[in-house]
Amino acid sequence: MTTEQTYETVDMMLNMGPQHPATHGVFRMVLTVDGEHVVDVTPHIGYLHRGSEKLAENETYGQVITLFDRLDYVANLNNELIFCRAAERLMGIDPPERGQYIRVILAELNRLASHLLFIGTYAIDLGAMTPIMYGFRERERIQNLFESVTGARMMHNFIRIGGVKEDVPPDFVPRVRALADDVQRGVEEIDRLLTFNEVFLARTRGVGVIDVPTALSCGLTGPGLRASGVAYDVRKDYPHEVYPYLSYKVPVGENGDCWDRYYMRVLECYESLSMVRQCLDQMEEGPVMAQMRRIARPPKGEVYVHGENPRGDIGVFLVSDGTDKPYRVKVRPPSFCNLVALRPMMRDAYIADAVAILGSLDIVLGEVDR
Amino acid sequence: MIGTLKGMLTTVRWLLRRPVTAHYPEQHLPVQERYMGFPALLMDDTAGEPFCTGCMVCVRECPTQCMSAQMHDNPKFTDGTSHRRKIINEFEINLNRCILCGICVDVCSFDAIEMSYEHELASYARAGSRADLDLLLEQGRRYMEMSGWNPENPEKNVAGVALAKRAAAAAAKTAAGEAGPADDSTEGGE
Numbered sequence: 407m408t409t410e411q412t413y414e415t416v417d418m419m420l421n422m423g424p425q426h427p428a429t430h431g432v433f434r435m436v437l438t439v440d441g442e443h444v445v446d447v448t449p450h451i452g453y454l455h456r457g458s459e460k461l462a463e464n465e466t467y468g469q470v471i472t473l474f475d476r477l478d479y480v481a482n483l484n485n486e487l488i489f490c491r492a493a494e495r496l497m498g499i500d501p502p503e504r505g506q507y508i509r510v511i512l513a514e515l516n517r518l519a520s521h522l523l524f525i526g527t528y529a530i531d532l533g534a535m536t537p538i539m540y541g542f543r544e545r546e547r548i549q550n551l552f553e554s555v556t557g558a559r560m561m562h563n564f565i566r567i568g569g570v571k572e573d574v575p576p577d578f579v580p581r582v583r584a585l586a587d588d589v590q591r592g593v594e595e596i597d598r599l600l601t602f603n604e605v606f607l608a609r610t611r612g613v614g615v616i617d618v619p620t621a622l623s624c625g626l627t628g629p630g631l632r633a634s635g636v637a638y639d640v641r642k643d644y645p646h647e648v649y650p651y652l653s654y655k656v657p658v659g660e661n662g663d664c665w666d667r668y669y670m671r672v673l674e675c676y677e678s679l680s681m682v683r684q685c686l687d688q689m690e691e692g693p694v695m696a697q698m699r700r701i702a703r704p705p706k707g708e709v710y711v712h713g714e715n716p717r718g719d720i721g722v723f724l725v726s727d728g729t730d731k732p733y734r735v736k737v738r739p740p741s742f743c744n745l746v747a748l749r750p751m752m753r754d755a756y757i758a759d760a761v762a763i764l765g766s767l768d769i770v771l772g773e774v775d776r
Numbered sequence: 777m778i779g780t781l782k783g784m785l786t787t788v789r790w791l792l793r794r795p796v797t798a799h800y801p802e803q804h805l806p807v808q809e810r811y812m813g814f815p816a817l818l819m820d821d822t823a824g825e826p827f828c829t830g831c832m833v834c835v836r837e838c839p840t841q842c843m844s845a846q847m848h849d850n851p852k853f854t855d856g857t858s859h860r861r862k863i864i865n866e867f868e869i870n871l872n873r874c875i876l877c878g879i880c881v882d883v884c885s886f887d888a889i890e891m892s893y894e895h896e897l898a899s900y901a902r903a904g905s906r907a908d909l910d911l912l913l914e915q916g917r918r919y920m921e922m923s924g925w926n927p928e929n930p931e932k933n934v935a936g937v938a939l940a941k942r943a944a945a946a947a948a949k950t951a952a953g954e955a956g957p958a959d960d961s962t963e964g965g966e
């Protein structure tokens with residue numbers, strides 16, 4: 407005897423994180439899945455919240471730089487640069503040209519280090535164990551250079567309001583030239599190893615596609631937006647530092663899928679290398695620090711400054727009340743804003759691709775949670 | 777298929793090359809010249825005392841408040857063997873709190889504190905990471921030997937140089953005092 411029974415299908419909630427290794431930190435996603443398909447995703451953030459913005463209100467301008475080091479802990483120098491530019495804009499200081507060149511060289515090398523880490527970890531997210539070894543090997547070279555210039559491998563506190571802390575060591579230029587050649591070979595090697603690998607293509611092509619209107623309305627910036635086909639780059643669109651003197655292309659993708667987001671970063675590695683080489687050619691002797699008082703005390707006012715981080719458009723809104731401590735520091739972190747695009751990307755994706763899509767956004771939780 | 781083979785070729789090439797990794801506990805990589813390890817205090821050998829006068833500027837400027845210091849009147853100043861009126865009595869750095877930013881070194885105008893090369897300071901007890909004056913001076917001594925450190929402003933900060941300069945100024949003053957009015961502008965700092 408058989409009983410007729412109808413089964414009602416219900417969506418299942420699947421918790422991913424906060425200790426999941428593929429979330430690159432402490433990030434939790436609650437996935438609503440219908441069978442193998444992701445119906446919805448809710449990101450939960452805040453596990454790494456340290457209150458950096460509030461802490462900054464109780465510290466002097468020089469001390470706030472150390473907090474910015476710890477926001478995006480993969481691209482420390484880019485973060486230092488954006489805060490120093492905000493404070494300089496408020497104070498009306500223009501750093502000397504050599505200082506600006508040193509800042510741009512270090513920022514571009516840091517972008518390179520960040521992208522190399524992304525390439526390695528993205529491959530490991532997709533199950534390829536080898537590329538991270540290559541990525542870390544090249545990143546190590548860059549960090550050794552940072553150690554010889556700034557004294558630290560990650561938390562540098564080197565870029566200061568009005569310039570940089572001290573001039574570069576005498577062997578800097580030949581060393582960076584050798585490094586650029588080494589890293590160029592390394593990036594080409596990773597490119598050969600991974601980019602057109604069939605398995606990698608199968609995992610990333612056509613996955614997590616986002617079109618331009620959705621990307622723009624989500625506030626997606628950086629390589630994620632450029633992969634969709636919008637050539638938005640703060641370095642080009644809002645010229646600052648010595649970027650106008652450098653010639654470089656802004657790589658733009660076509661499909662806006664995971665592979666494009668990955669490939670934009672590979673292409674940006676080459677562009678950064680060429681920018682570093684141009685800076686070395688153009689750099690001249692001179693002071694590295696503007697003439698200013700040791701304790702920065704910007705006049706009353708407010709300013710919003712933004713720049714291109716490896717992850718996207720980082721902005722700093724700085725309010726000064728005329729004392730040596732900022733009244734308010736607000737950061738627009740690119741990783742945080744890019745997370746908004748997670749939901750449209752993941753909708754109707756396979757659950758196995760959730761990690762691939764999250765990985766392609768390249769979030770850093772120190773910056774998301776601040 | 778071709779992409780996979782190409783990738784395999786890249787990997788196989790590395791079989792014949794030397795590894796780039798170092799085996800850490802057995803093998804220590806050298807630090808760079810500018811490396812910023814934990815802060816250390818430096819010793820003025822011309823007077824046999826630390827450079828630090830306990831002016832507290834590093835304590836105030838530290839973003840994590842990891843330091844504390846105490847000073848007292850310098851007995852060597854009354855002896856005339858040092859030019860420092862005040863001298864450090866106690867100095868403690870909580871190395872667990874220190875974030876190695878180097879702000880203390882930037883603000884110090886007495887050449888007293890430097891970022892040493894020390895970076896392996898694991899300890900079994902929590903209090904083991906509290907560095908007192910003796911440990912800080914020992915680390916500073918090691919740093920001076922390794923880096924060949926020279927004071928930035930010896931005329932102001934090194935006791936031997938400053939005292940000699942002051943004595944010369946005083947001698948010139950007495951010599952000038954016999955001839956005409958004295959000139960006070962050569963008087964040094966603390």
